[in-house]
Amino acid sequence: MATGAATATGAFAAGAGGGKHRSRTLFIAGDSTAAQKYADAAPETGWGMALPFFLGRTVPVANHAVNGRSSKSFLDEGRLTALLGAIKPGDLLLVQFGHxxxxxxxxxxxxxxxxxxxxxxxxxxxxxxxxGARPVFATSVERRRFDTEGRAVPTHGEYPAAMRALGSELDVPVLDAQALSLELWQKLGAEPAKAYFNWTPEDQDNTHFSPLGAIEVARLVAGELLRTRVLAAAEVRRLEDEIPTSWITWPAPPPAA
Known part of the structure; x- marks a missing residue:
């Protein structure tokens, strides 16, 4: 994970010239791996729920990620239109799709x-x-999948490469959550990695996260926001700190529409 100091540059450099960092909201458009989870889904946890632990108070998070959505269905359902209705100049739009x-x-x-x-x-x-907002891409977080020799293997085909290529073409920063999470699962190993997923012997979920997994993926995302200079060093925090899983809470489900 990248944790070295960096400073934001260009039009989105908050607090340029040594001034205070102005508030700007980080919006998330994504799928179930990032989404807010409610009490009826606990202990499943989206990494977007843990991201605020690593961001300063001048960077609040508006998590619009929704279970089961793709880049296409999120658009077709009007969710991007609704999100853009709330976004303001200077805000950030973090886009993670592919699963x-x-x-x-x-x-x-x-x-x-x-x-x-x-x-x-x-x-x-x-x-x-x-x-007037800044788009940011995040490649899809890897699932927990290991080959017979104990190697963590990628599961997202060409989607991460396609996102990286488009980011380069359009000058959009790319947070490489796919590569970093694959590296993390490899470092942990197949059995220890289960604790990072919503995995039980009855429901062998190798895609969605436990509180521990969501915290560690959010740490990777925050580190990438710093590495790519989307955020300045003063806008991130706790990258090296242990975050208690008790900080994760699941609110009551919203009323049915």
Whole structure:
């Protein structure tokens, strides 16, 4: 994980010239791995729930990630439009999709990495920039999957590479959560990594996170926000600190619409 000091540059350098860092909201558009979870889903935890532990108070988080969405279905349901209605100039839009884009049997969610996936991601970039906000990409966090020799293996096909390439083309920072999480799972090993997922012998969930896993993935994301200079050193915190899992709480589910 990247934890070295860095300073933001360009139009989004908060507090340029030594002044105080102004408040700017970090919006998350993503899927279930990032989403807010409620009491009926505990202990499943989205990494977006833990991200505020690593960000300063001048960077509040507005988590719009929703279970089961792809870059396409999030758009088609009008969720990006609603998000952009709340975003303000200077805010950040962090986009993480890919888990559900690969579901070829579901035309409401499926995208092809080098065509429709990139086409959808362009809409997030264009929308954010039109609103005066800064788009940021995050490659999909890896699932817990190991081969017979104990090596952590990637599960997202060409989607991370397609996002990286589009980020380079459009000058959008890319937080490489896919590569860093794969490295973390490898370091932990197959059995210890289970504690980071919502894994039980009855429900062998190798995709969604436990409180511990959400905290560690959020730490990776915050470190990448610093490394890529999206945020300045004064806007992140606790990157080396142990975060108690008791800090995670699950509110009551919202009323049915």
């Amino acid at each position: 559900n884009d690969s579901k070829a049997a579901d035309p409401t969610r499926y995208t092809e990495p080098w065509s429709t996936y990139q086409d959808c991601l362009r809409q997030y970039v264009d929308g954010a920039r039109a609103a």
